[in-house]
Amino acid sequence: MGIITLTTDFGLQDAYVAAMKGVILSLNPDARILDVSHQVEPQNIQQAAFLLGETCHYFPADTIHLAVVDPGVGSGRRGIILSTPGGLFIGPDNGLFSYALSPYLPKITSDLLPAEGLLKLDLPRGVEAFQISNPAFWLNPVSTTFHGRDIFAPAAAYVSLGTPLSEFGPRLSWIYAFHLPGPEIAADGSFTGHVVYIDHFGNLITDITPRMLPSDKSIGLEILGRTIYGLCQNYTQASGLLAVIGSSGRLEIALQGGSAAGLLSARPGDCFHLSILTSPKG
Amino acid sequence: MGIITLTTDFGLQDAYVAAMKGVILSLNPDARILDVSHQVEPQNIQQAAFLLGETCHYFPADTIHLAVVDPGVGSGRRGIILSTPGGLFIGPDNGLFSYALSPYLPKITSDLLPAEGLLKLDLPRGVEAFQISNPAFWLNPVSTTFHGRDIFAPAAAYVSLGTPLSEFGPRLSWIYAFHLPGPEIAADGSFTGHVVYIDHFGNLITDITPRMLPSDKSIGLEILGRTIYGLCQNYTQASGLLAVIGSSGRLEIALQGGSAAGLLSARPGDCFHLSILTSPKG
Amino acid sequence: MGIITLTTDFGLQDAYVAAMKGVILSLNPDARILDVSHQVEPQNIQQAAFLLGETCHYFPADTIHLAVVDPGVGSGRRGIILSTPGGLFIGPDNGLFSYALSPYLPKITSDLLPAEGLLKLDLPRGVEAFQISNPAFWLNPVSTTFHGRDIFAPAAAYVSLGTPLSEFGPRLSWIYAFHLPGPEIAADGSFTGHVVYIDHFGNLITDITPRMLPSDKSIGLEILGRTIYGLCQNYTQASGLLAVIGSSGRLEIALQGGSAAGLLSARPGDCFHLSILTSPKG
Numbered sequence: 001m002g003i004i005t006l007t008t009d010f011g012l013q014d015a016y017v018a019a020m021k022g023v024i025l026s027l028n029p030d031a032r033i034l035d036v037s038h039q040v041e042p043q044n045i046q047q048a049a050f051l052l053g054e055t056c057h058y059f060p061a062d063t064i065h066l067a068v069v070d071p072g073v074g075s076g077r078r079g080i081i082l083s084t085p086g087g088l089f090i091g092p093d094n095g096l097f098s099y100a101l102s103p104y105l106p107k108i109t110s111d112l113l114p115a116e117g118l119l120k121l122d123l124p125r126g127v128e129a130f131q132i133s134n135p136a137f138w139l140n141p142v143s144t145t146f147h148g149r150d151i152f153a154p155a156a157a158y159v160s161l162g163t164p165l166s167e168f169g170p171r172l173s174w175i176y177a178f179h180l181p182g183p184e185i186a187a188d189g190s191f192t193g194h195v196v197y198i199d200h201f202g203n204l205i206t207d208i209t210p211r212m213l214p215s216d217k218s219i220g221l222e223i224l225g226r227t228i229y230g231l232c233q234n235y236t237q238a239s240g241l242l243a244v245i246g247s248s249g250r251l252e253i254a255l256q257g258g259s260a261a262g263l264l265s266a267r268p269g270d271c272f273h274l275s276i277l278t279s280p281k282g
Numbered sequence: 283m284g285i286i287t288l289t290t291d292f293g294l295q296d297a298y299v300a301a302m303k304g305v306i307l308s309l310n311p312d313a314r315i316l317d318v319s320h321q322v323e324p325q326n327i328q329q330a331a332f333l334l335g336e337t338c339h340y341f342p343a344d345t346i347h348l349a350v351v352d353p354g355v356g357s358g359r360r361g362i363i364l365s366t367p368g369g370l371f372i373g374p375d376n377g378l379f380s381y382a383l384s385p386y387l388p389k390i391t392s393d394l395l396p397a398e399g400l401l402k403l404d405l406p407r408g409v410e411a412f413q414i415s416n417p418a419f420w421l422n423p424v425s426t427t428f429h430g431r432d433i434f435a436p437a438a439a440y441v442s443l444g445t446p447l448s449e450f451g452p453r454l455s456w457i458y459a460f461h462l463p464g465p466e467i468a469a470d471g472s473f474t475g476h477v478v479y480i481d482h483f484g485n486l487i488t489d490i491t492p493r494m495l496p497s498d499k500s501i502g503l504e505i506l507g508r509t510i511y512g513l514c515q516n517y518t519q520a521s522g523l524l525a526v527i528g529s530s531g532r533l534e535i536a537l538q539g540g541s542a543a544g545l546l547s548a549r550p551g552d553c554f555h556l557s558i559l560t561s562p563k564g
Numbered sequence: 565m566g567i568i569t570l571t572t573d574f575g576l577q578d579a580y581v582a583a584m585k586g587v588i589l590s591l592n593p594d595a596r597i598l599d600v601s602h603q604v605e606p607q608n609i610q611q612a613a614f615l616l617g618e619t620c621h622y623f624p625a626d627t628i629h630l631a632v633v634d635p636g637v638g639s640g641r642r643g644i645i646l647s648t649p650g651g652l653f654i655g656p657d658n659g660l661f662s663y664a665l666s667p668y669l670p671k672i673t674s675d676l677l678p679a680e681g682l683l684k685l686d687l688p689r690g691v692e693a694f695q696i697s698n699p700a701f702w703l704n705p706v707s708t709t710f711h712g713r714d715i716f717a718p719a720a721a722y723v724s725l726g727t728p729l730s731e732f733g734p735r736l737s738w739i740y741a742f743h744l745p746g747p748e749i750a751a752d753g754s755f756t757g758h759v760v761y762i763d764h765f766g767n768l769i770t771d772i773t774p775r776m777l778p779s780d781k782s783i784g785l786e787i788l789g790r791t792i793y794g795l796c797q798n799y800t801q802a803s804g805l806l807a808v809i810g811s812s813g814r815l816e817i818a819l820q821g822g823s824a825a826g827l828l829s830a831r832p833g834d835c836f837h838l839s840i841l842t843s844p845k846g
Contacts, residue, residue: 003589005582011482012294012576013321015337016529018287021316022340025285029342033316034585034597039577042483043539055579058586058713060593071539074516144516146529149340200575201606234638234708247580247710257607257635293764294576295603297619298811300569303598304622307567311624315598324765325821353821356798426798428811431622 002160003032003060007052007067008148009040016146020066020153023139027157036065043071045095046178047268050197053099054248056087065100066156067091068148079132079151080175081165090132090156092147094118095178101127102180118176133169181207183274190275193251195268202259204266208251208274218279219243223253223272224264284442285314285342289334289349290430291322298428302348302435305421309439318347325353327377328460329550332479335381336530338369347382348438349373350430361414361433362457363447372414372438374429376400377460383409384462400458415451463489465556472557475533477550484541486548490533490556500561501525505535505554506546566724567596567624571616571631572712573604580710584630584717587703591721600629607635609659610742611832614761617663618812620651629664630720631655632712643696643715644739645729654696654720656711658682659742665691666744682740697733745771747838754839757815759832766823768830772815772838782843783807787817787836788828 004024010016017038024031036055040048048069056065070077070092082089082097084104089097095118104124123129132155135142139150155168183191191212197205204223213219213231221228221243231251232242239256241263246252253272254260261267286306292298299320306313318337322330330351338347352359352374364371364379366386371379377400386406405411414437417424421432437450465473473494479487486505495501495513503510503525513533514524521538523545528534535554536542543549568588574580581602588595600619604612612633620629634641634656646653646661648668653661659682668688687693696719699706703714719732747755755776761769768787777783777795785792785807795815796806803820805827810816817824817836824830 003593005586011321012317013319014481015318015333016481018316018318018333018337019340022287022337022342022345025314025316026340026342029285032589034582034589035576036579036582037577039575042541051579051582055582055586058583058590060586060590063586072518075518143527143529143531145526145534149529199578199580236636236639244709245707247707247713249707252709259606293603294599295601296763297600297615298763300598300600300615300619301622304569304619304624304627307596307598308622308624311567324823354800357800425809425811425813427808427816431811 002028002030003034003063004156004160005034005036005055005059005063005065006038007036007040007048007065007069008038009042009044009048009069010038010148012038016148019149020068023149023153024157024160027154028160031157031160040069043069045069045071047197049096049099049178052089052096053102056089056100057103059087061086062088064088064090064156064159066152067096068152069096070094070147073147074144078172079147079155080172081130081132081155081159081168082175083128083165085126088159090152090159092152093175095176097175098177098180101177118178120174121177122174123172128165129172129175130165131169131172134167137163137168183207183212188275190273193272193274195253195266195270195272196250198261198266198268202255202261202263203246204253204260204264204270205246205248206251206253206272209249210245210251213251214276218277220275220277221253221272224266224270226264228253229277284310284312285316285345286438286442287316287318287337287341287345287347288320289318289322289330289347289351290320291324291326291330291351292320292430294320298430301431302350305431305435306439306442309436310442313439313442322351325351327351327353329479331378331381331460334371334378335384338371338382339385341369343368344370346370346372346438346441348434349378350434351378352376352429355429356426360454361429361437362454363412363414363437363441363450364457365410365447367408370441372434372441374434375457377458379457380459380462383459400460402456403459404456405454410447411454411457412447413451413454416449419445419450465489465494470557472555475554475556477535477548477552477554478532480543480548480550484537484543484545485528486535486542486546486552487528487530488533488535488554491531492527492533495533496558500559502557502559503535503554506548506552508546510535511559566592566594567598567627568720568724569598569600569619569623569627569629570602571600571604571612571629571633572602573606573608573612573633574602574712576602580713583713584632587713587717588721588724591718592724595721595724604633607633609633609635611761613660613663613742616653616660617666620653620664621667623651625650626652628652628654628720628723630716631660632716633660634658634711637711638708642736643711643719644736645694645696645719645723645732646739647692647729649690652723654716654723656716657739659740661739662741662744665741682742684738685741686738687736692729693736693739694729695733695736698731701727701732747771747776752839754837757836757838759817759830759834759836760814762825762830762832766819766825766827767810768817768824768828768834769810769812770815770817770836773813774809774815777815778840782841784839784841785817785836788830788834790828792817793841
């Protein structure tokens with residue numbers, strides 16, 4: 001009850017995040033505000049969407065997730081409230097909630113979504129969306145450059161107070177989402193996978209999940225000129241580069257005691273080749 | 283009730299901020315503590331003062347704003363509690379609250395305040411100040427180097443518990459404040475403005491406010507060898523450098539999709555020339 | 565009641581810390597979560613242990629301190645809950661709580677602990693430890709790489725709800741601790757001291773405490789080619805390098821208005837020579 005998380009690209013130096021929190025607490029003094037991350041790269045919607053998707057299901061299902069990475073602020077882009085079985089989401093309609101929505105969209109694949117740009121995604125059963133267009137719930141005056149403070153933070157506060165979502169604006173039948181990276185499968189059963197995120201430790205988080213891999217055979221992985229054989233159970237089982245099923249339920253490439261990203265000069269979006277070995281596992 | 287914000291130059295690596303929070307919660311377990319910023323440049327009082335001034339009015343009026351950028355800690359500088367219609371402020375008497383006080387000081391201009399150094403500012407009606415000099419409210423022992431933890435944090439906790447301000451020490455008739463930057467107006471109606479803050483996105487926030495500008499004429503702005511014509515409504519209306527009235531109600535210089543500060547190698551304190559064009563607006 | 569602090573090397577960019585907070589709040593919606601630091605250098609257990617030891621005694625004695633710097637995650641290392649008169653501690657059994665335990669271990673000296681590696685430390689009176697081995701209190705499934713989220717965060721939440729510690733696993737008679745740095749005393753009464761931590765301001769925090777120093781004589785200190793004479797009372801009493809008893813009750817080497825670490829290119833572990841001068845103090 002009353003938990004509001006914040007995900008932004010505002011950084012921690014400026015007072016933008018504090019202003020949003022002040023607005024929320026001025027409207028709902030009982031709100032509980034938690035930070036997901038404010039260190040999203042400026043205007044990197046994909047990165048914020050990934051972080052939100054990785055985190056939201058660890059919070060109570062009535063949590064309000066407020067996310068503001070908003071290069072189009074003040075232009076025509078819509079502000080939205082999204083209600084899902086796993087939480088409420090508030091922010092600009094620019095793809096920020098693509099990963100958070102994916103559990104309710106089993107068919108969201110590279111077939112459905114274009115590789116570039118945004119798709120109009122029809123909302124699945126159990127998910128509702130409303131535009132935030134009723135100025136009765138905005139700060140007055142509204143700046144043209146900081147809707148996080150003037151429109152989205154008040155919306156989160158009013159939702160946490162129990163305001164019906166339909167009061168914020170018209171119901172929407174679709175919102176924008178972007179392509180979620182997924183591996184390409186070749187005729188020989190090997191994969192071209194992608195680095196989707198690089199964490200603070202330099203671990204490379206990929207779009208490969210365990211159910212894509214055979215349980216009885218080992219793997220070989222070629223990335224940026226290096227080769228890794230086999231899956232480890234944790235970060236201590238190998239020296240040097242290793243592959244492991246990480247805490248996000250995705251294959252990760254890590255370096256024991258160091259940064260795999262630093263060693264490989266890897267970046268999000270980098271490809272790698274993963275083949276199933278004929279030798280048995282272990 | 284019971285909201286305490288923190289603004290310091292302590293950074294987030296060390297445990298100094300956590301120690302202050304522990305002290306507050308040990309005295310008032312119901313206090314709600316929020317961070318404004320701990321990434322103020324070491325000993326940059328002006329920067330902290332600006333951040334606090336931009337933020338404090340978004341919080342409830344009974345919020346306690348605790349600010350510690352304190353190069354003079356342990357010397358003779360006073361500790362103060364300031365009560366204003368917009369909030370309570372606690373910290374060293376070194377100018378930290380100059381911006382927060384400005385709404386109550388319509389005459390605080392470059393005429394009143396020296397360009398360098400601190401002015402003894404007589405407190406206006408509605409604003410009260412008390413010295414923090416009663417050791418009954420200090421941690422014991424008090425360090426000579428961390429009054430944030432040993433004197434100011436306890437003061438904030440006791441104020442949040444309802445302790446009358448007069449118990450902390452004698453009432454003060456003046457506190458120190460510094461010059462708030464303001465543009466110089468030339469005989470031809472043009473301005474020399476100043477960059478007062480550079481945010482995380484590289485936006486240059488200036489000392490020009492909309493009411494200084496004619497509503498029916500356009501502007502030309504020269505800064506660090508570049509020229510900008512006209513005001514945009516948001517960050518998406520122009521490619522390249524642009525000027526916009528930002529979320530702080532000040533003219534900002536921004537770069538669409540990038541960092542204006544990076545492009546211009548700009549720094550706080552940089553000047554620019556703003557002229558009113560004879561051509562009509564738009 | 566219900567305060568949980570977090571100390572990790574997870575940084576603030578990723579969503580790992582938020583996931584831990586979500587897990588805690590899902591189990592105990594009334595928990596109050598505070599950050600000590602998430603900017604510990606990756607896998608630097610000593611640094612995290614120092615920060616926790618400096619901070620924990622400023623929190624209420626029933627605070628739960630959750631610390632996760634865990635290079636051995638998923639291997640055989642134990643997870644533990646430690647109950648002390650000054651707080652509860654939860655995390656991996658890898659020395660993280662060495663400083664926090666030191667007030668209860670007057671004899672923890674370089675004689676007791678080896679200079680390198682971990683010692684099996686028998687728990688003193690008043691301190692209890694339990695292994696965290698009962699999967700009833702774990703998330704399901706448990707990842708092999710993020711016990712902070714899947715094992716330690718739930719443990720903290722259940723402890724905050726009043727679950728008896730003995731339900732988490734067997735009582736332990738010893739835990740691992742590491743050598744706490746201490747100065748070496750030469751035959752002439754001089755010391756070889758060590759830099760144990762360098763803070764955000766570039767202050768060098770050492771292993772010299774005031775009671776090691778004579779109250780009536782001055783000191784001379786040689787570090788990295790520079791010499792400092794005498795102790796200052798605060799950071800403003802000398803220009804250039806100075807020595808002061810800092811807020812942690814340890815001798816600090818600081819630079820007035822600058823970074824001593826930057827000037828000296830100092831690092832944690834650096835030695836210095838401290839001699840007692842024959843001239844009287846002052």
